[in-house]
Amino acid sequence: MPPDGRRVRGDRRRREILAATLRVVERDGVAGVSHRSVAREAGVPTTSTTYYYATLDDLLIATLTWSAEEMAASFREVPLTPAAVARFIADAAGEHRGRTLAEYELYLLAARRPELRAAARRWISLMAEVATGWDPVALRAVLAGLDGLLIQALIADFPPMAEDLEPVVSLLMLGG
Amino acid sequence: MPPDGRRVRGDRRRREILAATLRVVERDGVAGVSHRSVAREAGVPTTSTTYYYATLDDLLIATLTWSAEEMAASFREVPLTPAAVARFIADAAGEHRGRTLAEYELYLLAARRPELRAAARRWISLMAEVATGWDPVALRAVLAGLDGLLIQALIADFPPMAEDLEPVVSLLMLGG
DNA sequence: CAGAAAGTTGAACGTTTGTTCCACTACTCT
DNA sequence: AGAGTAGTGGAACAAACGTTCAACTTTCTG
Structure with missing residues (x-):
């Protein structure tokens, strides 16, 4: 059976909303995220953000955990050499600044909401897995x-x- | 001349408002700070927060920079030994959790607003001063x-x- | 004691907020 | 073709928002 065209477009729009939310977080922080600001950024009507994410919190958490996952996945590709890691950090503050900001916005939310901590520590536990044989300290x-x-x-x-x-x-x- | 009783009480209330704002930040983050939530926390009418701080941003920045200054001052008293520094960190996540959360809320604001960066890096430049003679790296x-x-x-x-x-x-x- | 200064407070303003509702189109499946 | 499903989007709701205003009390100064 062919893919459902409605769902395909729906998924695309869902991703556009996530990306727009990340841009709002980068520019104005978590405080700047509202249904209307995200919808304006994404160029969609306000109601479509509530259609895809039941509440604002859902939208925000989905964006931040997605972004954290992207960052962790990106970090996994980095060889554990000083040069490569230094390059990763430089890029995190430059090219991928929004993603990095989102990571630490998630940290702060996770400090008050334990259920978010696993997502926030994603890249940490990933590196801990990779670094088998290292001295724990x-x-x-x-x-x-x-x-x-x-x-x-x-x-x-x-x-x-x-x-x-x-x-x-x-x-x-x-x-x- | 004797101190002006009005100003004395005014300063006290100003400090109470700052402390109440810090408690709100600890509990609900920067996003939870509004004139009304702070006034409720402090047990004062809403208008008194706008009397002492012209805008909500003034109130928030005053709270975060004050808190960062407290943290830096507290850090200055710590001897630079592993045991003392470890104790400082443990307390920062426990007893002084609100202050630490405020520090990193300020970091995130400073990431987008350069004028806040000096305040955010207060404890860093303070330690850099103390550690004269250290290797920079x-x-x-x-x-x-x-x-x-x-x-x-x-x-x-x-x-x-x-x-x-x-x-x-x-x-x-x-x-x- | 009169007037100025400092602080207090409830009411109110226009705006933005999160969310819901509902009529509607586009598409898939039988 | 017709029923059902997925997505669209304008209008509207009550609630919370930042901020202003004006009337008031308390305290200091001359």
């Missing part, structure tokens, strides 16, 4: 260091470049 | 590690204890 130090470099990169006056980050990443990874 | 690694430990402590299933944190802090500080 060293692993925790590296994970903390990367999280700190990422969030500090977001509030730097000038977006850090990979070359500047590399020695710091290198020192952090030395412990393993 | 090692300092950046430690600062990132501490930031990461703090924010990860907020989304841990169980608040980390100082004893668990100490070896990680110790390893991070070894680089200096």
